[in-house]
Amino acid sequence: MSDNNEKIVFTTEDGEAFEFFVLEETKINGKNYLLVADEIEGEEANALILADVSEEESEEAVYEVVEDEEQLAALSKVFTELMEDLDIEING
Structure with missing residues (x-):
């Protein structure tokens, strides 16, 4: 990601x-x-x-919060590796 972190609005x-x-x-x-x-x-x-659960032909992205603890732990490891200075704490 770039250093100017994009801000998005979820509804x-x-x-x-x-x-x-x-x-x-x-x-x-x-x-x-x-x-x-x-x-x-x-x-x-x-x-x-967040996981993108949009239909392929959808014009707008639809995201859901990842709540499965195993999936969350695995994704946290991936994001931690992508962002070396990040310390993700999983509450669950």
């Missing part, structure tokens, strides 16, 4: 909007994943790993 099914910074992205087995956080700096930032 829930209820219409509630949340802004996140994209820290890193990767593609594994043909599926896109994003590591996002509500803050770029600070130890209290909340981070999420």
